[in-house]
Amino acid sequence: MDVKLFLRPEEGGENQEDIYDVIIIGGGAAGATAAIYTARADLKTLVLDKGLRTGALGMTGKIANYPGVPGEVSGAELLKRIRGQAENFGAHFVQDKVLTTNLRGEVKEVQGSKGVYYGRTVIIATGSMGRTHTVPGEERLLGRGVSYCATCDGAFFRDQEVAVAGNNDEAVEEALFLTRFARRVHLLVQTPELKASPDLAAEVSQHPKMEIHLATRLREVLGEQQVESVRVVARGGQEQVVPVAGVFIYLQGGKPITDFLDGQLPTTETGCLMVDEAMQTSISGVFAVGDVLCNHLKQVVVAAAEGAMAAIALQRYLSGRDKLRPDWS
Ligand SMILES: Cc1cc2nc3c(=O)[nH]c(=O)nc-3n(C[C@H](O)[C@H](O)[C@H](O)COP(=O)(O)OP(=O)(O)OC[C@H]3O[C@@H](n4cnc5c(N)ncnc54)[C@H](O)[C@@H]3O)c2cc1C
Numbered sequence: 505m506d507v508k509l510f511l512r513p514e515e516g517g518e519n520q521e522d523i524y525d526v527i528i529i530g531g532g533a534a535g536a537t538a539a540i541y542t543a544r545a546d547l548k549t550l551v552l553d554k555g556l557r558t559g560a561l562g563m564t565g566k567i568a569n570y571p572g573v574p575g576e577v578s579g580a581e582l583l584k585r586i587r588g589q590a591e592n593f594g595a596h597f598v599q600d601k602v603l604t605t606n607l608r609g610e611v612k613e614v615q616g617s618k619g620v621y622y623g624r625t626v627i628i629a630t631g632s633m634g635r636t637h638t639v640p641g642e643e644r645l646l647g648r649g650v651s652y653c654a655t656c657d658g659a660f661f662r663d664q665e666v667a668v669a670g671n672n673d674e675a676v677e678e679a680l681f682l683t684r685f686a687r688r689v690h691l692l693v694q695t696p697e698l699k700a701s702p703d704l705a706a707e708v709s710q711h712p713k714m715e716i717h718l719a720t721r722l723r724e725v726l727g728e729q730q731v732e733s734v735r736v737v738a739r740g741g742q743e744q745v746v747p748v749a750g751v752f753i754y755l756q757g758g759k760p761i762t763d764f765l766d767g768q769l770p771t772t773e774t775g776c777l778m779v780d781e782a783m784q785t786s787i788s789g790v791f792a793v794g795d796v797l798c799n800h801l802k803q804v805v806v807a808a809a810e811g812a813m814a815a816i817a818l819q820r821y822l823s824g825r826d827k828l829r830p831d832w833s
Contacts, residue, residue: 534794565647649731
């Protein structure tokens with residue numbers, strides 16, 4: 505279906521029929537699921553997305569833990585199915601990159617590279633994929649042994665050796681989680697001592713499956729079709745190649761994608777958007793869901809659930825109800 509690019513108000517645009525009930529920025533797990541719910545509720549729904557394979561779900565090689573989808577499915581295939589379901593209910597998907605927004609007015613303005621779109625409400629679902637690929641081999645072998653999520657991919661490495669690069673609580677927790685499956689976990693820590701909180705540091709130091717490489721940098725991920733080893737260098741310049749089947753990288757963390765907001769919404773210290781229990785931000789009618797939030801377990805099922813919650817709250821907002829969150833308790 506054709507999607508109209510709308511005129512700016514000063515150009516004679518902003519007719520009632522030109523305004524979407526909801527514009528969803530980001531059509532990944534969270535955004536596409538929100539679109540299922542809003543389109544199903546007969547709301548005029550527009551989803552703006554950069555591309556099928558540009559987000560965390562779209563680029564994931566295989567997903568094996570999404571309920572109702574047994575076996576392994578590629579992230580892109582799962583996302584196509586979610587988007588297809590939303591489209592069948594009437595949601596419009598447009599491939600466009602959102603550049604700026606003006607969210608304060610009653611009618612929200614979203615500027616993409618192809619035009620301007622207007623909506624009564626906005627859901628921000630742009631995810632958290634800002635990490636640049638800093639280690640040679642990381643990008644090439646992503647999904648083929650390189651991972652950023654032990655909870656997601658740990659089970660693929662049963663009885664094998666893996667490496668974890670990182671030194672924060674997340675890295676250490678993920679390394680401990682991997683000991684359930686892997687034969688041996690090499691924790692590559694750049695500093696001379698562990699920076700994780702004391703209880704985690706103690707647990708990881710005593711774990712019989714853990715080998716901690718202090719003051720050691722991950723230099724390169726090696727392998728032809730799959731990860732075969734990592735090249736590491738210890739302080740003082742001593743290099744070593746450690747054979748591993750997988751490497752889990754937590755060096756800079758994902759950075760939530762919020763550049764198009766130009767500071768209109770407050771973020772936490774780590775750049776995550778903040779919402780209330782109805783998934784609404786500090787601006788009325790503007791919601792945020794998925795990996796762009798903090799305190800969030802980065803899983804498809806969680807992002808999808810948040811998309812559904814925002815869609816339901818938004819329906820209540822549009823019908824003028826004071827209380828956006830139904831009494832679920
Ligand atoms: C390698 C890897 C493996 C994973 N494996 C699993 C797994 O096995 N199981 C599991 O449950 N979870 C897994 N995850 C986590 C899961 O993919 C994420 O938690 C989930 O996809 C988050 O959904 P989201 O919609 O918030 O973000 P995303 O899926 O990242 O979607 C965000 C969307 O926003 C779009 N976007 C961003 N900026 C703009 C813009 N300016 N304009 C327009 N569009 C924009 C992107 O193109 C993207 O489509 C994995 C993640 C990674 C990185």
